[in-house]
Amino acid sequence: MLNISDIMQTVNMIDHQHLDIRTITLGISLYDCADPDIKACARKIYDKICRKAEHLVETGCEIEREYGIPIINKRISVTPVAQVAASCTNGSYATIGQALDSAAKSCGVNFIGGFSALVHKGFTDSDRRLIEAIPETLSSTELVCSSVNVATTKAGINMDAVALMGRIIKDTAERTASQDGLGCAKLVVFANAVEDNPFMAGAFHGSGEGECVINVGVSGPGVVYRALQDVKGESFDVVAETVKRTAFRITRMGQVVAAAASERLGVPFGIVDLSLAPTPAQGDSVARILEAMGLEVCGTHGTTAALALLNDAVKKGGVMASGHVGGLSGAFIPVSEDEGMIAAVKSGALSLEKLEAMTCVCSVGLDMIAVPGDTTPETLSAIIADEAAIGVINSKTTAVRIIPAPGKKAGDMVEFGGLLGSAPVMAVNSASAHDFIARGGRIPAPIHSLKN
Amino acid sequence: MKAIMTVTANDRVGIIASVCSLLASMDVNILDISQTVMEGIFTMTLLVDTSTSKHSFDEIRTALIQRGEAEELVIHIQRSDIFEAMHRV
Numbered sequence: 001m002l003n004i005s006d007i008m009q010t011v012n013m014i015d016h017q018h019l020d021i022r023t024i025t026l027g028i029s030l031y032d033c034a035d036p037d038i039k040a041c042a043r044k045i046y047d048k049i050c051r052k053a054e055h056l057v058e059t060g061c062e063i064e065r066e067y068g069i070p071i072i073n074k075r076i077s078v079t080p081v082a083q084v085a086a087s088c089t090n091g092s093y094a095t096i097g098q099a100l101d102s103a104a105k106s107c108g109v110n111f112i113g114g115f116s117a118l119v120h121k122g123f124t125d126s127d128r129r130l131i132e133a134i135p136e137t138l139s140s141t142e143l144v145c146s147s148v149n150v151a152t153t154k155a156g157i158n159m160d161a162v163a164l165m166g167r168i169i170k171d172t173a174e175r176t177a178s179q180d181g182l183g184c185a186k187l188v189v190f191a192n193a194v195e196d197n198p199f200m201a202g203a204f205h206g207s208g209e210g211e212c213v214i215n216v217g218v219s220g221p222g223v224v225y226r227a228l229q230d231v232k233g234e235s236f237d238v239v240a241e242t243v244k245r246t247a248f249r250i251t252r253m254g255q256v257v258a259a260a261a262s263e264r265l266g267v268p269f270g271i272v273d274l275s276l277a278p279t280p281a282q283g284d285s286v287a288r289i290l291e292a293m294g295l296e297v298c299g300t301h302g303t304t305a306a307l308a309l310l311n312d313a314v315k316k317g318g319v320m321a322s323g324h325v326g327g328l329s330g331a332f333i334p335v336s337e338d339e340g341m342i343a344a345v346k347s348g349a350l351s352l353e354k355l356e357a358m359t360c361v362c363s364v365g366l367d368m369i370a371v372p373g374d375t376t377p378e379t380l381s382a383i384i385a386d387e388a389a390i391g392v393i394n395s396k397t398t399a400v401r402i403i404p405a406p407g408k409k410a411g412d413m414v415e416f417g418g419l420l421g422s423a424p425v426m427a428v429n430s431a432s433a434h435d436f437i438a439r440g441g442r443i444p445a446p447i448h449s450l451k452n
Numbered sequence: 453m454k455a456i457m458t459v460t461a462n463d464r465v466g467i468i469a470s471v472c473s474l475l476a477s478m479d480v481n482i483l484d485i486s487q488t489v490m491e492g493i494f495t496m497t498l499l500v501d502t503s504t505s506k507h508s509f510d511e512i513r514t515a516l517i518q519r520g521e522a523e524e525l526v527i528h529i530q531r532s533d534i535f536e537a538m539h540r541v
Contacts, residue, residue: 002456004486006539007497011458011528066453066509068530252537320541 018222025198027205038091042099049103077203078114086126097137113203138183139175145201151191166381177406191391213270218254247317273327274318280421287340299350308361330363336423365399382433
């Protein structure tokens with residue numbers, strides 16, 4: 001038998017260090033749901049999701065009990081709706097958003113992703129219809145998540161889409177003003193979006209994916225934090241090795257659960273996403289890991305280097321533990337969902353500019369950041385453009401999930417509740433980017449995109 | 453199904469007897485057992501086979517948790533695959 005200390009180590013990770021499976025996400029292709037009549041299309045979508053995901057939640061709970069590992073979220077991702085609905089000749093795409101919401105509720109999942117469009121090079125008519133329907137959809141549904149890919153390393157940055165998304169975010173915030181702009185917490189603007197991301201709000205089932213697939217996202221900032229407590233004062237060589245070993249264990253657990261879910265649901269296994277995903281709970285914070293490396297507060301000088309080490313070591317440890325690694329696979333730094341990040345912003349040590357620098361070395365981007373309600377659409381677009389540029393030039397995924405909280409000013413708090421947490425409103429640069437955003441067009445792909 | 457059980461508690465007489473008799477009453481076979489006392493805390497791990505039992509895994513798990521609550525024992529039971537995956541390359 002295994003030795004007693006190994007067994008107790010695992011039990012302690014689950015009991016005291018928040019080790020869990022963050023999400024089992026079932027990807028479902030909706031290509032066969034196309035129909036010229038939007039109501040018929042919505043009905044086909046509802047029926048297919050309910051059929052394919054019928055046993056998802058129950059199977060997740062069964063695995064949870066047998067393996068003794070909490071599986072926090074069971075979720076669904078679908079083909080980008082702009083592609084499925086392209087042949088619909090009537091009505092608003094919000095009808096489809098509402099069908100997704102109903103299907104998610106019927107299946108018992110807590111989010112469904114894929115109200116999405118990929119417009120990194122240009123818009124189809126369908127893409128425009130989808131994007132225009134985002135504010136209505138996010139304000140009239142509870143569980144639907146939306147994402148728009150506005151840039152890739154291969155195509156460059158679609159600045160028309162960047163400009164449009166600034167206005168869409170603003171509109172979404174205003175339509176959900178009574179909830180501090182909650183709609184924006186379900187809307188991600190991507191550069192280099194991935195097709196197999198299991199995490200919300202950015203998950204969608206990409207066009208290169210199969211009919212149905214199981215993707216799993218692990219978690220475990222608390223476990224890494226605890227492991228670093230044992231190597232206080234040691235060199236970075238030891239820190240990196242410790243993170244790697246811990247990441248290996250966390251990922252192996254994800255792999256076992258992914259294999260079990262795949263077998264029981266009769267759905268092929270896609271990937272394990274190695275991302276260290278924090279929650280607002282005490283002891284489940286990425287910021288606290290960085291502080292455990294010797295920083296007084298996350299956000300001070302040295303934070304970017306600490307995050308770079310963490311992100312790299314997590315990948316190195318995780319990659320051998322899983323048959324297929326994919327998704328975003330990096331440390332997440334969402335402000336509102338990380339107790340340590342919230343504290344760092346409140347203390348004044350962590351600014352928007354520092355977060356932007358941190359996104360150069362980790363996944364994913366400016367995530368769950370609340371900014372003043374009077375932030376202009378052009379400033380939001382300019383923030384998106386900066387983040388997209390980081391993604392495009394570094395050939396990595398970046399994203400912006402930003403909430404211009406209506407009526408709030410820098411220093412106020414906004415409350416989203418649950419996993420979405422609460423966020424201090426962060427100041428933005430008040431100088432205008434209006435003329436920059438007004439130009440439109442495309443920022444060309446970088447020279448290193450020419451690899452052929 | 454092979455599962456790993458862990459039992460932790462403040463050390464006292466009769467913990468093993470209580471847990472093992474419950475397992476026996478449910479026809480759960482013990483394949484391996486290891487026990488120690490670390491800083492006054494009784495710690496026991498067992499490798500058990502539930503396939504000999506007519507009870508479902510959920511029933512066994514519930515019975516163990518109830519016994520744990522009644523006697524102030526912290527009991528976990530989990531499929532053994534997870535431990536092997538995490539601790540063996």
